[in-house]
Amino acid sequence: MPDEKSYADFKAAMEILETSLKNRPFTSKEMYRVVATQLSILLCDKDALIPRLFPDARFHLLYIKPKKEMESEKQIRKNQYKLSFSFYIPALFENERMNNKGSRLFNISKPPIKLNYWLMQPLFSKDFTIRDLIKLVRDKEGAHSDPKYPRKLKITNKIFLNEDAIHKLCINEIGRYILTQCKNIDKNYSKFKG
Numbered sequence: 001m002p003d004e005k006s007y008a009d010f011k012a013a014m015e016i017l018e019t020s021l022k023n024r025p026f027t028s029k030e031m032y033r034v035v036a037t038q039l040s041i042l043l044c045d046k047d048a049l050i051p052r053l054f055p056d057a058r059f060h061l062l063y064i065k066p067k068k069e070m071e072s073e074k075q076i077r078k079n080q081y082k083l084s085f086s087f088y089i090p091a092l093f094e095n096e097r098m099n100n101k102g103s104r105l106f107n108i109s110k111p112p113i114k115l116n117y118w119l120m121q122p123l124f125s126k127d128f129t130i131r132d133l134i135k136l137v138r139d140k141e142g143a144h145s146d147p148k149y150p151r152k153l154k155i156t157n158k159i160f161l162n163e164d165a166i167h168k169l170c171i172n173e174i175g176r177y178i179l180t181q182c183k184n185i186d187k188n189y190s191k192f193k194g
Helices: 004-021 032-044 049-053 073-077 115-119 130-142 151-156 166-193
Strands: 122-125
Touching: 004 032, 004 049, 004 166, 032 049, 032 115, 032 130, 032 166, 049 115, 115 130, 122 130, 122 151, 122 166, 130 151, 130 166, 151 166
Parallel strands: none
Antiparallel strands: none
């Protein structure tokens, strides 16, 4: 059973995410910084809340267009997929997937995978993962301010959609997806606990 402080921190992170993502479809211009920091607290930090509280939590694969479709955590673990391009824009921006019934970035029709493999999924290229994006935005734009961008963020900072750099939009969409999943996890935990 989760300790009270960790569970309170989990609930607070969900509330901060929800407030940060509330305003408009792609949220206010700079709230992605807050979103990245909360995602890190929930998913990536050394003692991240979700693996600590809910070690069996699972998350869905990205929509991507690789040569060999990513369909399992085994393929991610063994790096057994080939991306079609050295850099690609995630499926978030394909109109046919934009709907209110599910994620625009994650394939909810595929079975979910363990968190550590979910974080290892390639986002913009084979060497730019979901974990990389969350940590880079948190470290360079969210919790800290560095005078220079690292190479990976320099690239994403040059690609704009809807007047925002692509990494900002992806952080917000990851935040929306994780918020939805956290609410489901919490609802199931509350039923079990009660």
